[in-house]
Amino acid sequence: MSIIMLIIFGAAAGFLATRIMDLRTDVPTTIAIGVAGALIGGFVLQFIAMIGGLAFGFVGALVGAIFLIWVWQRYSGRS
Template sequence: MVIYLIIIGAAAGFIATRLMKVEANIVITMAIGIGGALIGGLLLRVLLSVLGIGAGLVGAILGAVLLIWLYQTYIQKNGPRF
């Protein structure tokens, strides 16, 4: 299950960063994708059971797009607060 999450997350992160026109290195892209896979997996668990594995990719992409939007809206514009 973890390997599946990494593979789907990496693919989703790549697609989401291209859709949102974000330039990110591979580590950030994978982190976005894996985070998106977690969010999308939770939100679209019912869809996954109905439509199969393809819904997992759709959910992961939607979750990654949401994460990118949140990052661009709240973190990137305001700058990190360390």
Template sequence: MGIIGLLIVGIAAGFLATRLMRVEMGVVPTILIGIAGALIGAVVIRMVLMITGLLGGLIGAVLGTMLLVYLWKLVGERR
């Protein structure tokens, strides 16, 4: 998401969050908090996706290796 998209999402998130949490704030603080929240959220989501991507890659690698070891043992027993 580009900077402009992040700003728009941040502004919308600020207004939604203040309404959902029933907090009365001015327009400028609402926008600034929303933008900061969007930036923090984007960083956190990217970190979570990176970690789960690495974890998924590790699980896939272990499963693939287990399959190869099983096939290796199967071929070795036939000899």
């Protein structure tokens, strides 16, 4: 994400977050809160996606291996 987009999203997120949490701050502090929140949230979501991706990859590998064993047993005459 470019720096300009990070600042724009950060400003919007900071504005919404300060209003939701009923915190009155000046514009630079609001932008800083939003940018910091975007960085933290981005890292957390990236970590969750990585863990989920690994788990889904393992499940896919397991299902594929079970299917391959089933096909092998079915068509090779072995039990």
